[in-house]
């Protein structure tokens with residue numbers, strides 16, 4: 251692909267005290283693709299996501315998004331940059347004192363100058379799009395189930411129709427039917443809006459169903475990237491165990507039937 | 509946007525940042541029946557919503573406008589939005605009538621009584637747990653208790669002594685102005701000793717501790733409640749009262765008297781210093797008069813109150829923490845409520861003690 255990557259990470263090193271999470275990590279994400287990031291628990295997928303969106307300051311390395319460095323940028327540029335992506339955190343991270351609709355309206359309120367009715371209408375559409383019922387509009391996050399919180403978090407992430415969405419395990423904790431619908435929604439938004447999706451997931455079904463490419467994090471680096479088929483060829487014990495294990499075979503078989 | 513021969517033609521980008529400038533009133537009046545999306549550039553969900561709204565504006569009686577020039581993807585997005593349009597007419601906020609205001613008032617009142625009963629119940633639970641732990645001292649969380657003793661006691665020494673010192677200074681200064689008129693300067697010693705030892709030393713210490721530690725208890729326990737840590741403890745068979753409430757309350761009960769003694773000393777010191785400067789009552793005279801004229805019961809009366817104040821602060825702080833629900837708002841509200849309520853109850857208890865000591869005559 252001759253195209254420039256929309257996210258480009260080079261030589262990323264992140265540390266917490268003496269604990270090195272990433273050591274020379276490289277990753278490219280192309281415009282319009284859905285990239286699945288996998289890796290064992292605690293290998294630093296969430297930390298990578300936080301570094302890319304500028305919440306964590308890496309010890310060293312280059313991170314550029316839309317060709318702009320995330321770290322060495324003015325406050326103003328960073329604000330502009332932030333409008334162009336949406337983030338859904340692993341535990342939802344909804345504002346606990348706002349109801350679902352206000353949560354989804356929050357980014358619109360901050361970043362754009364919209365009329366209240368427009369904002370409400372758009373927020374409600376987004377909430378319904380992610381599969382929440384109208385009853386959920388005025389519920390507080392504490393009154394939602396775990397899966398509903400995930401959906402509300404996703405609705406907030408796509409509130410501004412961003413160019414990139416970062417999703418941290420969106421389908422974990424959803425029922426399989428809900429998870430499949432979620433996958434379908436992501437794929438549809440990608441197709442219709444040209445969205446780029448950075449998807450951290452453990453869900454093999456999602457990887458099969460919607461990811462164009464997969465990046466595997468292990469040993470503090472991205473040890474392999476490629477399509478699902480290419481993953482089958484990678485000669486690394488963790489990758490082999492992950493993509494050839496019983497669950498992977500089941501997911502693959504399902505896809506063949508479908 | 510142009511309207512021409514029954515066709516509304518949309519141009520340019522239809523995205524969230526541009527749709528605000530569009531208005532469908534003109535299009536609706538023209539009676540157009542076709543929407544042409546041929547010349548549309550970027551198109552997102554907000555743009556799709558705008559088109560659906562236009563469609564609705566053009567077709568008032570359920571007649572459908574024709575869409576032309578939409579790409580497959582745009583059509584798909586439009587279909588998604590149409591499927592997910594919420595029902596119109598958000599319910600208007602109901603007006604509040606007198607009856608409703610009375611209703612709210614009644615509920616609040618009933619709630620306060622309910623809370624008083626609940627706090628009493630909680631007090632009983634904590635006291636019985638302490639009694640049980642007194643018989644089974646190995647189950648007391650000693651580490652936690654000593655940690656809290658340090659937090660509520662040792663760390664509060666600077667602020668408490670400064671506060672008491674200044675109160676002593678103020679008392680001597682104000683007393684001096686009055687007593688000098690009668691040439692009764694030396695009575696300033698009695699004034700300072702009695703008011704600090706009996707009342708002010710321990711009362712003001714309790715108020716500072718309520719603000720410092722009572723709020724900290726509510727915030728700490730409340731955020732654990734918010735993150736379901738308390739539920740997790742219960743499912744593991746751990747008793748939150750034993751683990752969280754008892755160490756904090758006991759730490760306060762042990763440390764508040766100590767802080768009270770320190771406050772008394774600092775207050776007397778401040779008073780003596782000011783008497784010397786302002787009235788010329790030398791430290792020697794102050795000391796002799798203090799030793800001969802002040803009944804030890806003044807000190808006793810102050811100290812007897814300390815554990816009760818500590819119990820009030822600890823119970824209210826922990827109880828309010830347990831009432832926190834899943835949102836940050838309630839954490840903030842209950843933290844401030846905890847401080848206000850414990851200061852109020854400390855002062856109420858102080859008044860009751862005054863009446864009691866007046867009756868028994870000490």
Ligand SMILES: Nc1ncnc2c1ncn2[C@@H]1O[C@H](COP(=O)(O)OP(=O)(O)OP(=O)(O)O)[C@@H](O)[C@H]1O
Pocket residue numbers: 266271289290291292293294295296297298340
């Ligand atoms: N704020 C922090 N302070 C210290 N260490 C941290 C912090 N956040 C993450 N870590 C450490 O960084 C490592 C990577 O954490 P991360 O949350 O990225 O894992 P993950 O790959 O997302 O795992 P999972 O799949 O379980 O979500 C872990 O070892 C974790 O202990």
Ligand SMILES: [Mg+2]
Pocket residue numbers: 295296297340418
């Ligand atoms: Mg994670």
